[in-house]
Structure formats: structure tokens, C-alpha cells
Amino acid sequence: MIRVLLAEDQGMMRSALALLLGMEQDIEVVAQVGAGDQIVDAALNSRPDVALLDIELPGRSGLDAAADLRDECPECRVLILTTFGRPGYLRRAMEAGAVGFLVKDGPVEDLAEAIRQALRGETVIDPALAAAALSAGPSPLTTREADALRASVDGATVCDIAEKLHLSESTVRNYLSAAIGKTGTRNRMEAVREARQRGWL
DSSP: OOEEEEESOOOHHHHHHHHHHSSSSEEEEEEEEGGGGGGGHHHHHHHHEEEEEEESSSSSHHHHHHHHHHHHHTTTTTEEESOOOOOHHHHHHHHOOOEEEEETTTOOHHHHHHHHHHHHHHEEEEEEHHHHHHHHHOOOOOOOHHHHHHHHTTHHHOHHHHHHTTTHHHHHHHHHHHHHHHHSSSSHHHHHHHHHHTTTO
């Protein structure tokens, strides 16, 4: 049996996926969580062969959790399953150690087969998304510029961001200004929206 951990914040979707996957003769869902910060503990307790992670999760994103699993449970293969087929997300998922990236609108048979492929050591990527990612190129934001944008998501002031990132206010202003320029937007809230839309955050 292929042991699967399922991380999805929408309860109905999580239950439906678990039910459908459980109907496959060779797949057993051994853990289900609704938040990203529960994934590693659930994996350590249930020892899944494959983890299916949504990206947009409360507590910790699926992309961050994928990197955590790579470090804490290296034997567990990670598949990202998302509504958001953004090229930047695909690139970040692969960098975090995921072996697959699928959008949620495919048939469950394809998902079951992707789980089997992941276990065999194959990489499974939605073909249209792979093509889009190749043409989009990498994020132009530096790590620090992305950090500054992420820290300003909740309307934090420059002072708040500087404190959070342990930087001077002038340095934060420089990072935000660079990020605004690179995203072609007028202010940092637009820059956050644009960077998220492209999967850079």
C-alpha cells in the first residue's frame, strides 16, 4: 500500500480527496491536516510515502512545508496539488524538493497515477504549467526584496518591517523600492499583489 498524507485547508475537499483516493486498491490515506504547520508532525507520526500538499494553507504554506519535509522526512515524496497554476509556484515547489506539481481540476485517476509515479521516483508536472514556467523565467526579486514584500502583506509600516527583518528603515525602503520597480507597479501593495499573482511570493 502507498501511504499518503493529505494537506488541504478546505474540509470538504480534503474529505472528498481522501475518500476518492481510498477507493484505489493500492493507496491508503494515513493522515489528513488542514494547516501547513501541522504537516511535519503528521508526517513524523504517520510516515507517509507521499505527501499531497496544497499551497495556500493557514500557518505555513505548502511550499515552505515541502522544504521542511525534505529536511525532516527525506523518504517522503512531495506532490503539490493546487488551484493556483502559477509558473513561479512551480519553480519554487521544485526548489523546495517537490517531485510533482498538479492543478486540482484534473481527474482523480490522474492524481492516483501521479502518486504512483512519485513513488517510483518520477517527476510529475502538469504539461501546460511546465511550458508556462519555462517561458516565464525565474523571479527577478532577490530573497531580501521578497522578504520585505512578504513582511508588508498585512499593511505593516516600514518601521515594523525593519524590526521584523532586523534591518534599518532605509534598507527596507530600498528593498521595497526595488521590488516595486521590478514588478512594474506603483506602490508596495500593488507589488505584493503582482508578485503573488506571478507566484514569486
